[in-house]
Amino acid sequence: xxxxxxxxxxxxxxxxxxxxxxxxxxxxxxxxxxxxxxxxxxxxxxxxxxxxxxxxxxxxxxxxxxxxxxxxxxxxxxxxxxxxxxxxxxxxxxxxxxxxxxxxxxxxxxxxxxx
Numbered sequence: 001x002x003x004x005x006x007x008x009x010x011x012x013x014x015x016x017x018x019x020x021x022x023x024x025x026x027x028x029x030x031x032x033x034x035x036x037x038x039x040x041x042x043x044x045x046x047x048x049x050x051x052x053x054x055x056x057x058x059x060x061x062x063x064x065x066x067x068x069x070x071x072x073x074x075x076x077x078x079x080x081x082x083x084x085x086x087x088x089x090x091x092x093x094x095x096x097x098x099x100x101x102x103x104x105x106x107x108x109x110x111x112x113x114x115x
Contacts, residue, residue, distance in 0.1 A: 070096055
């Protein structure tokens, strides 16, 4: 199978392919190549389970890709918003899913209506 090819660039193209299944992405998430893991972390069809695992990766570039991913669950984005790496916090702030969540959580002030 192409997802287990010896050439990491073949595996990278598999990870980036829009037709790659969630199961194959899960297998690729354990690849020894950093660039493969980054591609999996960035991909919107990656499972929440893999994104959760990657959100605590020691490599900041993996956490950054999770922060960019618009499919990352809000609770994971919330944790990443407090990451020690400033770039990751900035990326979370730019994530449209985080922005939508934040805007929905803003409530109108409770102002008494005057008659």
